Amino acid sequence: MSSTTPTAAAMKEDEQESFVVVRRNKKKGKAADEQAPPRLAGLPFSTFSQALRDQFSTLQEPPVRAKSSSPTPPATQTDVIVERYKNLEKLLREARESGDLSRLFRNKLVVDPTLHKESEPSDGDRVAYSLRLATKQQIWDRMSSDLLTQEEIMEFYGILEKWADKTPKPLNTKWFRWVERGLRDRGVLVYEKYIDYVSFTKAKEEMHPKIREWLTTTKFMSLMSESDDKIFRRLPIIHLFNYVMKRVWLIQTRLGFINYDLDCQGYLTEEWMESYIRELLPTLQQLEGMESALEPFYLCAASRKFFFFLDPRHIGKVQIVAIMSSMLLDEILELRDSVVRDTNWFGLYSLLRVYKHYVLLDTDANGMLSQEEFLKFNYSSCGASIYLTEAFADALFSEKMTYHGEMDFRAYIDFVLAMENKSEEQAISYFVKVLDIHGKGYLNSGDLHYFYKDVYKILSESNPEAPKFDDIKDEIFDMVKPVNPFRITAADLFKCGKGDLVIGMLIDAKSLDDYENREFVVNPQ
Template sequence: MEKKWVAALKSYNEGKVHKTPAENDKEADIEFLRLLEEERKVEEEKDPSYKTIPRFFYKKPSNENSLYFRVRQEARTRFLQNKTAEVLDKEDLERLWFLLKENVSLPEDGTERINYDQFVYVSSMLPPKCRQFFTSSTFLKFERDEYGRIEIVPFFHYVVRKVNLFQTRIQISLYDSSGYGYLKEKDLENYIFELMPTFPQLQNLQENFYPFYVITAVRKFFFFLDPKRTGKILIKDMLTSPILAELYELRQDRWNMEDAVQNWFSVQSSLRVYDQYLKLDGDHNGMLKKEELAKYSSGLTKIFIDRVFEEYQTFEGEMDYKTFLDFVLAMENKKTSQSIQYFWRILDVYNKGAIDTFVINMFFRNVIEMLENRDKSGFKVDDVKDELWDMIKPEMPKCITCQDLINCGVGEVVISMLTDAKAFYDYDQRESSETDDFDDFNGEEEEE
């Protein structure tokens, strides 16, 4: 049977002309152009106007399982595979480092530096794919000494960083299901899920927690890189974001507990947030009610909690874990513009793009009521409001915009004062010698 199969294969290949990959590509291009020309002629027969007015709009097929999308995806995959072949591997980098060390330029002064002539010579000794790093513009990026030399070590580190960035871009692009340079939420979930086994810091993560970990990791990317909630993140934004670098810190074999706690993607951090969610879920139904979320922090006002549930996605008046993660990220990163935008939707009650004294009074009223219920009084609200305007310095008088909060540099303080009675009290008493604290701030409400 095997001999018949071999004979049949030989018979099929007899007379076949074996072509190089370049010849095959050229043949494919010619065939593609021929098909396009046929399609153009068919369209002209259907509508004669195409002979004088070229077609400029092509409706994209809506079915992602169509031949259009499948061919497009295959083309992108092959393109990325070809690009992968252009990336420097370990042997290329070792060869580059060896040549740089062997061609240190004179004078011998104990430093490892190279001038432009030697720089060009090293380039000529390397494979063509290495020469993209040996341009004159690249050489001029580095500080030169009196002899026109640059240091070898910083240049080599520059090449390594570029190679790692290129590899990462190709790797992420493979998960771009649409092929338009961005990742949807499901794309990013797939990327992180398949990346997890490569991280030493996640080796102790229990498998049944994997789905919750992936959701936790994905939310940080979307919170900071998609503040307008378009449902997609540009790959170029991911590559330039410190969030991706924070994720890749999990590649380290060892790190101290302080670094682990501060890293959102660590096992410790993800378990902390999930455990916090479970503790707030008093009725254990997997969702949070308003009164349950209010226990997140002792001074959060009722109007603030109500507005969170009004503005952000809830299910029959309850908050799921994904929405809770956005809330936590906003609360823990109040200084960032993305968090200020998150809170702005809550403060902008009438959706006018600006808030005035009436809205500020609306939020302050809840703050003062909470303080008075705990025998905290004597606050001069008008003085605080005047101070608020001085802090923000809005472009329009008595009217605050989101951009004003971002530009003023103390937006997080203003937000805390309007939404958190404890934060308001701490700010008001910042210069007081009293040591009163609010550790049991919501104790009375819980007893009731």
């Protein structure tokens, strides 16, 4: 039985076999087994409760599917969208048959219409306090007027059903039904009911005024681009219903954020973001078994992902509009479903995977990582080995905030997010700031040479023909093709599409070794 995060014994074996650890052991005069993290069973109870140990012990990798001679092609974005709409159709049908409309809204954010009040301020702040409350109430009243009740939404769907599947003029009804049946048999039409534009305009006259305001002709035509009925030019009514539901959900979500936007500026600080997630926890089905001792670490890991991707200027706050327009909110609310992807960062599996490895690195069990402990980092969500250089660790601990020269869990989460998303613009900016040792805003040949020296030393111990710096420098500049031929910026790395590869070549000896031997990896024979 294996796990995504290696056990202490597995890490010990990997360290004994890796050329990186051999190099460090020779340099520091330590045996490989002295550097291996302690076994989980030996961790002190002051660090972990028994329940938390049990959760770690049950952490397993997702089952690996057996490879077939004719592998199934990966699902496309269109397949994902179709599956989502068909699930919504099924949910609608079940809700109407059972009469329990609340089932339709089980994955939506329920908003308490009662505003959370702040603690009573001092006399000097009472005017500002009253003004904030009045502003919140005004925003609440204005936005809540756009909300639709469950009955109004179901009435809207009934209107769509009434006008759906009408024979488009001037077609013959029998001929039209015969063609439609044939298209369904061949899987061309996959949804239950469709509506054309003429029927849509007639149905629109019976809709709620607010829905009529949302469903314009322009919106109908834009939704047509997702329709699978290219012959009769009809739109699945579930697309219209989903659009209205999404508008209602966005209003509900925005109303929910009012309680946490204490200064009414449209931003959330990290503390307020953690408060929002904390109140979401009881509604997330996938986190029901989470040990209470893990909650602070979960809140830190969850909020840091929002700020890592949505706060590029590092001002300590994120726009509520940016949160709502990103896919991160959908990702965390996905935990209300009965089945969740193992790759979901906000899932319990991901938290245990990251936190368990953090604890294994923390050999002195003080809750922080020293630079020596951090250098044992050999973890990747993709399962590949990672061997960081001392030059990179020095630069990282100098650039990022540390406490008495040690890294806390918050800084470690930022590093893991950057490593797992090296091709993303935010991660590239993260690494460029670390590699830019003089704070110039770009990388030049001197920066590349400084970090490549350690990589070369590691590779040359096992490969006398390790590539020289001039060759690597020329290859990097050829791959990136920067605007300034002597300077590489974060924008250049992101634009070239190979920023993750370049970063790996400078900070990870194993990454460069794999790149240099890519022909053998692709074709071992």
